[in-house]
Amino acid sequence: MKKTGSQILLECLRLEGVETVFGYPGGTVINIYDDLMDSPINHILNRHEQAAVHAADAYARVTGKVGVAFATSGPGATNTVTGLATAYMDSIPMVVITGQVPTPLIGNDAFQEADMIGITRPITKHNYLVRDVKDLARIIKQAFYIARSGRPGPVLVDLPKDVQMSSTTFEYPETVELRGYKPTVSANPRQLDKAVKLILAARKPVVYVGGGATLSDMSDELMEFVETIQAPVTTTLMGMASFPNTHPLSMGMLGMHGTFYANMAVTDSDLLIALGARFDDRVTGKIATFAPDAKIIHVDVDPTSIKKNVRVDVPLVGMLQDVLPRLTAGLQKHGDELREVIAATAGWRQQIVTWREEHPISYKQTKNTIKPQYVIEKLRELTDDDAIIATEVGQHQMWTAQFFDFIQPRTFVTSGGLGTMGYGLPAALGAQAAFPKRQVIDISGDGSFQMNSQELATLVQYRLPVKIVILNNNFLGMVRQWQQLFFDRRYSQTCMELPVDFVKLAEAYGATGLRATRPDEVEQVIRQGLETPGPVIMEFKVAREENVLPMVPAGAGLNEMVLAS
Amino acid sequence: MKHTISVLVENEFGVLPRVAGLFSGRGFNIDSLSVAPTLDPTISRMTIVTRGDNRILEQISKQLNKLIDVIKVIDFTEQNFVEREMVLVKVTADAEYRAEVLRIADIFRANVVDVTARSYSIEATGTPAKLDALIELLRPLGIKELVRSGPIVLGRGPKAWKSSE
Numbered sequence: 001m002k003k004t005g006s007q008i009l010l011e012c013l014r015l016e017g018v019e020t021v022f023g024y025p026g027g028t029v030i031n032i033y034d035d036l037m038d039s040p041i042n043h044i045l046n047r048h049e050q051a052a053v054h055a056a057d058a059y060a061r062v063t064g065k066v067g068v069a070f071a072t073s074g075p076g077a078t079n080t081v082t083g084l085a086t087a088y089m090d091s092i093p094m095v096v097i098t099g100q101v102p103t104p105l106i107g108n109d110a111f112q113e114a115d116m117i118g119i120t121r122p123i124t125k126h127n128y129l130v131r132d133v134k135d136l137a138r139i140i141k142q143a144f145y146i147a148r149s150g151r152p153g154p155v156l157v158d159l160p161k162d163v164q165m166s167s168t169t170f171e172y173p174e175t176v177e178l179r180g181y182k183p184t185v186s187a188n189p190r191q192l193d194k195a196v197k198l199i200l201a202a203r204k205p206v207v208y209v210g211g212g213a214t215l216s217d218m219s220d221e222l223m224e225f226v227e228t229i230q231a232p233v234t235t236t237l238m239g240m241a242s243f244p245n246t247h248p249l250s251m252g253m254l255g256m257h258g259t260f261y262a263n264m265a266v267t268d269s270d271l272l273i274a275l276g277a278r279f280d281d282r283v284t285g286k287i288a289t290f291a292p293d294a295k296i297i298h299v300d301v302d303p304t305s306i307k308k309n310v311r312v313d314v315p316l317v318g319m320l321q322d323v324l325p326r327l328t329a330g331l332q333k334h335g336d337e338l339r340e341v342i343a344a345t346a347g348w349r350q351q352i353v354t355w356r357e358e359h360p361i362s363y364k365q366t367k368n369t370i371k372p373q374y375v376i377e378k379l380r381e382l383t384d385d386d387a388i389i390a391t392e393v394g395q396h397q398m399w400t401a402q403f404f405d406f407i408q409p410r411t412f413v414t415s416g417g418l419g420t421m422g423y424g425l426p427a428a429l430g431a432q433a434a435f436p437k438r439q440v441i442d443i444s445g446d447g448s449f450q451m452n453s454q455e456l457a458t459l460v461q462y463r464l465p466v467k468i469v470i471l472n473n474n475f476l477g478m479v480r481q482w483q484q485l486f487f488d489r490r491y492s493q494t495c496m497e498l499p500v501d502f503v504k505l506a507e508a509y510g511a512t513g514l515r516a517t518r519p520d521e522v523e524q525v526i527r528q529g530l531e532t533p534g535p536v537i538m539e540f541k542v543a544r545e546e547n548v549l550p551m552v553p554a555g556a557g558l559n560e561m562v563l564a565s
Numbered sequence: 566m567k568h569t570i571s572v573l574v575e576n577e578f579g580v581l582p583r584v585a586g587l588f589s590g591r592g593f594n595i596d597s598l599s600v601a602p603t604l605d606p607t608i609s610r611m612t613i614v615t616r617g618d619n620r621i622l623e624q625i626s627k628q629l630n631k632l633i634d635v636i637k638v639i640d641f642t643e644q645n646f647v648e649r650e651m652v653l654v655k656v657t658a659d660a661e662y663r664a665e666v667l668r669i670a671d672i673f674r675a676n677v678v679d680v681t682a683r684s685y686s687i688e689a690t691g692t693p694a695k696l697d698a699l700i701e702l703l704r705p706l707g708i709k710e711l712v713r714s715g716p717i718v719l720g721r722g723p724k725a726w727k728s729s730e
């Protein structure tokens with residue numbers, strides 16, 4: 001039977017198992033939206049295309065499935081750019097469909113034309129312009145395959161209006177043929193043996209876990225590996241929830257706002273085992289003094305990540321699903337040596353405990369002003385272990401990483417690589433759409449919140465009971481912190497001079513607004529907020545000039561931390 | 566250090582800007598680039614001359630391989646290869662230098678492909694160094710216009726690079 005392009009698109013999505021799509025209509029996707037009325041796919045109408053893409057991205061982060069978003073051509077399509085770049089930097093599987101002007105008009109500066117293939121080339125894993133309806137099913141099949149396989153990433157499909165309207169016989173291909181793309185590699189066994197030897201020889205090993213562990217759902221295997229060698233673990237922002245921070249071997253996050261003990265351990269280590277991490281500059285600090293005495297084992301599915309920033313002794317190109325169990329099995333074959341290693345590294349573990357006692361992650365409680373860290377601690381106490389926490393970008397994001405002990409994988413949703421303010425609220429929305437029954441919370445600053453606050457309308461419309469915690473310091477706090485520390489307290493354009501009444505704002509959208517201004521109100525507001533049905537804003541007026549510490553100044557070594565203001 | 570790499574790519578719409586964009590976006594140099602379809606019309610072959618140390622070259626090669634449309638990347642640096650480039654030069658050929666231009670062309674086994682009363686257009690092929698030498702000799706006689714193709718390369722010996730390898 002013949003189908004139109006727009007019908008084919010929706011049918012392909014259904015066959016890919018897509019249940020929910022986020023998007024925003026317009027002239028060049030009107031056919032798709034018309035056919036959507038006859039499709040079983042749910043659609044959530046966000047209030048901005050950027051938000052639709054962030055929501056699809058978070059949907060993918062919490063479910064492990066491919067997120068999908070729609071936008072119209074021109075401004076709708078260009079509004080997806082930040083969302084695509086955010087997902088690209090964090091390797092999130094996503095397919096974004098944009099409308100395009102009819103093929104005969106492409107290149108003519110037609111109304112609402114933008115060259116999305118050109119614009120999104122460097123911020124997508126791949127992109128397609130569909131020029132013939134006969135190619136559409138194959139392209140959608142490939143788009144999903146590319147998005148979710150290997151190192152995942154967003155794929156954009158630009159779909160001209162005339163292609164949506166023309167018809168062809170529909171047949172969904174069963175397999176994907178891409179001769180230039182063979183992503184599932186299995187690590188070289190000789191390198192694996194070398195890695196096992198290095199691990200057995202190490203006396204100060206550190207396991208450094210990145211987003212790859214989350215993306216590949218390797219938490220259990222990671223736990224087994226770590227318990228096998230009893231090595232301390234540090235994670236990046238993206239790796240955070242894949243290893244429970246309550247575990248005695250967890251050192252929390254490393255890098256610019258990492259813990260003192262994680263950064264000291266990395267600097268002093270003799271073996272760094274990097275799992276699905278990419279040695280980003282926020283993690284390494286000054287390369288010259290990064291883990292200077294350590295041998296490095298680097299496991300990553302993307303060969304370009306390996307040796308890009310740091311020297312590597314044993315590169316292991318492969319999926320963590322392949323490497324991690326093999327590595328553990330390889331080690332377990334050496335039972336006696338392993339026991340010796342565990343005994344011989346006891347001093348190292350003790351050293352880390354000592355560092356931790358010297359400089360734990362901490363803050364000074366005050367009587368009359370709410371400390372932002374206190375709100376996050378309380379929140380952890382009062383939320384379920386499977387609560388999903390999204391954040392925006394800034395100090396509140398780093399405090400969340402430092403003070404919210406994540407326990408379960410895929411419960412922490414944050415823009416790590418791009419650092420996109422305005423990500424958290426639509427991300428929480430996407431996560432709640434995926435799991436309507438779980439607690440979903442956006443931890444925000446007053447600055448970031450205002451970058452996508454229109455999504456309150458979407459939350460209320462779809463009855464998505466996201467709870468929004470605003471740590472209101474009336475500052476663009478993270479930038480203010482840099483100005484305080486490195487620019488002599490010249491607060492150029494970081495004071496949010498107009499205090500917004502967030503409680504009234506919530507009410508204007510039909511949500512609930514609560515506010516705490518004193519420490520003794522914090523717990524009550526959180527309890528009430530969590531219990532109130534529907535979306536709730538909980539605004540906390542917090543200490544205005546609190547800093548995120550420790551801090552490794554940009555360009556300094558990991559062991560050159562600022563510990564107190 | 567100079568490196569010559571061949572890249573086999575899908576002969577499809579929009580592949581060239583992906584490759585070019587990768588170089589500019591990551592700050593890699595392109596000294597020259599030439600591209601045309603291969604025996605298999607669904608595949609194009611690009612020859613790229615680039616510069617960088619081994620670490621950069623390794624990144625270039627890995628990044629190229631990461632592109633979905635790239636089928637194969639061959640770095641010729643460590644191999645024996647034949648390298649050829651073509652140049653077309655339009656030189657001033659006033660009466661007093663006409664014979665000199667022809668003599669130089671002859672030495673370089675170049676062909677005159679167009680003649681007027683005041684100009685010769687010359688075609689030459691060879692290694693880039695040979696073409697440099699030719700151009701240096703013609704320069705004092707007056708070069709009006711010049712176009713080089715950028716080198717193309719082929720590995721020496723019986724082994725051949727195909728997309729399937």
Ligand SMILES: Cc1ncc(C[n+]2csc(CCOP(=O)(O)OP(=O)(O)O)c2C)c(N)n1
Pocket residue numbers: 392393394395396397419420421422444445446447448449471473475476477478479
């Ligand atoms: C879209 C975007 N614009 C600018 C920045 C730079 N930036 C990083 S943190 C920050 C301040 C964030 O302020 P707020 O959301 O109030 O959070 P706080 O740091 O106060 O917790 C800014 C402006 C960014 N990361 N993203």
